[in-house]
Amino acid sequence: MKQLTRVFILVFVVSFGILYLINHLNASEGYSGDKTVTIFNWGDYIDPALIKKFEKESGYKVIYQTFDSNEAMMTKIEQGGTTFDIAVPSEYAISKMKDENLLIPLDHSKLPNLKNIDSRFMDLPFDEKNKYSVPYFWGTVGIIYNKEMLNGKEITSWNDLWDKDLKNKILLVDGAREVIGMGLNSLNYSLNDRNKAHLVEAKEKLDKMTPNIKAIVGDEIKMLIANEEASVGVVWSGDAAEIMSENDKLDYVVPKEGSNLWFDNMVIPKTAKNMEGAYAFMNFMLDPENAAINTEYVGYSTPNKAALKYLPKEISSDTRFYPNPELTDKLEVYENLGKKMLAYYNELFLEFKMHSK
Structure with a gap:
């Protein structure tokens, strides 16, 4: 019995020693809680050189993790298993996170x-007075097209995409809000329309486009558009800028x-x-020179007005x-539609996708 007790004591001492050593090493390397900033961002959405610059200037160590959708990001934060500073x-997700008490109000004095942020991009409906969020990037959804492959044809309207000359020439992004929204806009309805008759009308109109998709x-x-494997695409503006550079x-x-x-905030x-x-970190990224560096790397539009002179x-x-x-005053920000209406958008989009095959 005494021997068994000594074994337990030895295991405890060794385990405690290992834990202490790990904590000591982490602290010395900048991984202790008060010396670490954990960032949860979209993939390839910051210039890595800026992270190194921030670490050097601030003394903090950055742990950078990525997500591929607002829904995945919110789920992980709701679960609370990982510390994200x-x-x-995006804007509609901020609205939802506010409602679900997942955000900490900001102290603007810090x-x-x-x-430096353009006043056009402050105090927006999804976060009045920017109580919870700081603008990071912004952009639009639009149409990218290859003039030569279209024999000089110009595109100015969503309705141009129903042109029979575009048979099998269009690529669409895999997003319910973007595609259903395109159908709604083509009928002069709101991107945030909750009228099911309007939504069905938009989906039925989209079905008529399927020969062109x-x-x-x-x-x-x-890659597909840059390599001229399609002549038209519905894309986000930042992707368009990247494609056009190629x-x-x-x-x-x-x-x-x-x-x-x-908006991403x-x-x-x-x-x-x-x-x-x-x-x-937030204040570092709001510095105009840093914002300009990040804008050139990412390719999306900066809301930082002071950064424009460095671009x-x-x-x-x-x-x-x-x-x-x-x-920009004519454009619409996505609203949080609520679970039931968002599910309806997704249902219509899935039906459209099946019809497009």
Whole structure:
């Protein structure tokens, strides 16, 4: 019995020693809670050089994790198993996270660089007075097309996509809000329409486009269009900019009927353990020079007005990606539709996809 007791004591001492050593090493390497900032962001959505710069300037160690959808991000934060000091959700997700008490209100006094954000992108309906969120990137949904492959034809409207000359030439992004929204916009309905008769009308109109649809795809849409395997694509503006940098025959347009104006914002989730580190990182990213570096790397439009002077003129003056207020005022931000209505959008989209095969 004494021998068994000594074994238990030895195991306990060794285990405690190993735990102490790990904690000591983590602390010395910057992995202790107060020296670590854990960021939850979309994939390839920050210049890695900026993370290294932040670590060097601040003394914090960054742990960077990625997600591929707002829903996956929210689920992980709701579960609470992982500490995230910063997350980067889209506007409708922010609205939902507010309702579900998943966000910590921001202290603007700790974000002096917030003054650099264009006033057009502050105090929006999904987060009035920016109580919970800081603008990160913004953009539109539109149409990218290859003029040469279309024999010089210009596209200006969603309704152009029903042209019989485009048979088997169109790629669509695999997104219910984007595709159903395209159908709604083509009928001059709101992107956030909750009228089921309007939604069915939009879906039935989309069904008539199916001869023109080559495929409904994910990220590979960028490669396929750049390589001229399709002449038209419905894409997000940042993807369009990236594709166009690979092929100068391409152009991008926001259709005249209107489209989506989207925002990704930095927030501090309820899981945060290092508030000071979170504020330090946010303020670092709001610095105009850092925002400009990040904008060139990512390719999306920056809401940081002060950063524009640090960008090449061919970027900052390109009205396709920095449209004037007259256009942006016509665009719509996705609203949180609620579970039942979102499920209905997804159901219609799935039916459309099956019809397109």
